[in-house]
Amino acid sequence: MKISKKQKVNLSKLDKAKEYDLNAGVDLLKECATAKFDETIEVSVNLGVNPKYADQMVRGTVTLPHGTGKKVRVLVLAKGPKADEATAAGADYVGFEEYIQKLKDGWIDVDVIITTPDNMGEVGKMGRILGPRGLMPNPKTGTVTMDVTKAVDESKAGKIELRTDKYGIVHSVVGKASFEPSALVENITVLINRLVAMRPPGAKGTYFQKMVLSSTMGPGIRIDKATLGV
DSSP states (O other), X not given: OOOOHHHHHHHHHOOTTOOBOHHHXXXXXXXXXXXXXXXXXXXXXXXXOOTTSGGGXXXXXXXXXXXXXXXXXXXXXXXXXXXXXXXXXXXXXXXSHHHHHXXXXXXXXXSEEXXXXXXXXXXXXXXXXXXXXXXXXXXXXXXXXXXXXHHHHHHHHTEEEEEBOTTSEEEEEEEETTSOHHHHHHHHHHHHHHHHHTOOTTOOSXXXXXXEEEESSSOOEEEOGGGGTO
């Protein structure tokens, strides 16, 4: 793969053999985020778990104090008073039958879908459509609830789902390159603390193994886990 001039410059700033202090890593990350658009910042965390075993699954949510920098589009599948509640809370799309049909027809212009328990009988039939896209409402992530207002507020405020892939790695957006370094550090710290608190009972040995910080177009920066307090 051909490496651009910008990529060569960024790589020259990075010591590949070094693990950086979190603050220094964030500073370097911002220095390397030189694209003409506001690059997304992501962390990848290797955990000492095997997700194929139920007692080693890591799945939950965290609300980042400074959000992700992305406008979150929320669909609430509800009827009657709960639909009115969702509209008042600021959901982008509210309804039921019409949106069920739109989703079946391939419309997925949303980031989060929220519904109430009494509607899960119908919504649950759409598992094959919503599941692969990470849009299936789930009580564990707070997207199947009677407290629609709280669910909409949390989603808009930067609540994100954390889940290991099949290799035991959690990938998560933690902000934008335009964020102040202190905001990125705080978002990352809150996310890491949440992952530590979510350690499953079946995890043996070293749980938190490695973390890499990266921007959309920048290099991966390894962070010294000792500076994270884990």
